[in-house]
Amino acid sequence: MNTRLLRYFLAVADTGSLTGAARVLFVSQPALTKQIGRLEAQLGVALFTRSRTGMVLTEAGQALARRAPALVDACEQALRETKSAASRAARVLRVGFIASAANEATQQIIAAFTDAQPGWRVDMHQAPWSDPTAGLADGEVDVALLRLPFPGQESLRVEVLLTEPRWVALPATHPLADRDRVAFRELWDEPFVAAPAATGPWRDYWLAADEREGRPVRIGATTDQPDDWLQAIANGYGVALAPESAARFYARPGVAYRPVTGVSPSHIGVAWPPAGGGDPAVRRFVRCCLRARTAATTGETREAGTVDSDELTTGTDSERNHR
Numbered sequence: 237m238n239t240r241l242l243r244y245f246l247a248v249a250d251t252g253s254l255t256g257a258a259r260v261l262f263v264s265q266p267a268l269t270k271q272i273g274r275l276e277a278q279l280g281v282a283l284f285t286r287s288r289t290g291m292v293l294t295e296a297g298q299a300l301a302r303r304a305p306a307l308v309d310a311c312e313q314a315l316r317e318t319k320s321a322a323s324r325a326a327r328v329l330r331v332g333f334i335a336s337a338a339n340e341a342t343q344q345i346i347a348a349f350t351d352a353q354p355g356w357r358v359d360m361h362q363a364p365w366s367d368p369t370a371g372l373a374d375g376e377v378d379v380a381l382l383r384l385p386f387p388g389q390e391s392l393r394v395e396v397l398l399t400e401p402r403w404v405a406l407p408a409t410h411p412l413a414d415r416d417r418v419a420f421r422e423l424w425d426e427p428f429v430a431a432p433a434a435t436g437p438w439r440d441y442w443l444a445a446d447e448r449e450g451r452p453v454r455i456g457a458t459t460d461q462p463d464d465w466l467q468a469i470a471n472g473y474g475v476a477l478a479p480e481s482a483a484r485f486y487a488r489p490g491v492a493y494r495p496v497t498g499v500s501p502s503h504i505g506v507a508w509p510p511a512g513g514g515d516p517a518v519r520r521f522v523r524c525c526l527r528a529r530t531a532a533t534t535g536e537t538r539e540a541g542t543v544d545s546d547e548l549t550t551g552t553d554s555e556r557n558h559r
Contacts, residue, residue, distance in 0.1 A: 245297075247261050254268055281294070315375060329357075331360050332377035333363070334383050339485070339504070349520060352524065353520050369392075372509070383479070384396065391510075392507045394505045397526075398503070400504075403478055404478070405476045406475050410472075418494050421498060428443055428455060428456060430442070444499050447499055470488070470489075478493065480495070506526075
């Protein structure tokens with residue numbers, strides 16, 4: 237049985253609604269309805285009672301709902317371990333990332349890793365904003381360079397690598413684009429270009445939802461990719477908070493970036509599964525990340541792979557502070 241069908245089933249069971257589940261899964265409602273029907277046909281039982289108030293589990297559906305989460309978790313863990321083993325055999329480290337990864341330090345980190353791990357290569361996998369873990373949660377990558385905070389962060393090991401101010405990206409014709417800097421308070425009533433709602437805390441962070449003194453957020457557009465995000469801003473659908481580095485990595489005509497006061501900074505971290513700490517390649521990559529962090533903050537340099545072992549421990553101060 238396809239575990240995707242079980243995930244679809246669990247989403248409908250959790251939300252009690254085809255519409256709500258479709259939104260969470262990023263699929264159309266007709267497509268989801270078809271997949272639930274396919275699962276029921278395979279099992280030969282009705283899993284839901286459909287009504288105007290939503291989707292109610294039948295007794296058979298309740299039985300499956302009790303067992304399905306463990307089935308899906310076990311299958312996905314097996315697939316993660318299989319893919320990870322294949323990568324190790326091929327001497328490939330799969331690194332997920334969001335947007336500009338670790339900014340200019342990214343190339344330094346990769347170069348340090350390949351020097352320290354001869355014969356290995358790094359495969360970079362850019363993820364859409366609908367997956368703030370950049371494939372880490374699904375086992376598609378071994379380690380990731382991410383923007384903090386992100387959903388599921390508490391189940392992973394995380395080290396903060398750098399901190400930078402958040403700026404605002406504006407249509408070039410916006411009245412505030414003429415300012416040297418903008419107070420966040422002046423943006424509260426502006427429509428914002430946002431990440432998909434299913435990203436939860438990650439979306440809220442980039443809307444600074446907790447820093448508006450209770451003022452509700454206006455959403456002008458929702459996008460899942462940097463290019464779509466830039467186009468929506470240039471078209472005047474809204475403004476958006478962005479890291480300072482976006483002005484370098486995502487400069488384009490029609491979009492202006494300005495510093496913002498009165499809003500907290502952004503953090504970039506390296507994240508990996510707890511079990512991944514036992515993988516020598518993952519440990520080496522994380523150490524190269526920490527070496528780059530040290531070099532950036534102190535100007536010191538060390539040979540690749542010589543970071544002390546106590547720099548790669550569980551529950552560091554930086555990890556706890558940014559969960």
